[in-house]
Amino acid sequence: GQNIDQPTEMTATEGAIVQINCTYQTSGFNGLFWYQQHAGEAPTFLSYNVLDGLEEKGRFSSFLSRSKGYSYLLLKELQMKDSASYLCAVRDSNYQLIWGAGTKLIIKP
């Protein structure tokens, strides 16, 4: 079967750095996405990786290792508004997104 694993919940301090990991086992791979979802709202796109390596976009970076079935999202200079759930999703051989259950990130002052 297809599976995306991410930690259920993480806590970090305002101003700090946090890394959210995602491991996956899917039938085929056509890219990995990270989305942010604030409570009661829709998911919004953060990043996309299809090749190995690091993609940087402002305070957020995403890393991919296809051989290890592994990705992480790195958030720097954490702000209170970063408190949200972070969803990892892999596009499989049918070009459908398989979603992890999400990591709830709690930021403390």
Place this chain on the structure above:
Amino acid sequence: IAGITQAPTSQILAAGRRMTLRCTQDMRHNAMYWYRQDLGLGLRLIHYSNTAGTTGKGEVPDGYSVSRANTDDFPLTLASAVPSQTSVYFCASSASGTSGHNEQFFGPGTRLTVL
């Protein structure tokens, strides 16, 4: 309209009733999707459409049907609602469903409760 709209925002429905959730996008995206999101689970794909006139089944299609008569609209119908269909439903769209870096854009969601 800007982006994707869904209606209604929320609904309480008696079991056995028929219900249609509406979704409209104005981005001229070819692909559209319906997901349900339940606590502790990832988004699960119900049905999708890669282009107007075509639809496909996702991971959890039973009890749901869709149509795609034109590019903009993608309604989801529950023929006879059951309590297990209580969920938050998200509609999404992307420029293409079959190629490239095509992120999905999500509507605001419909919170459905079936009693």
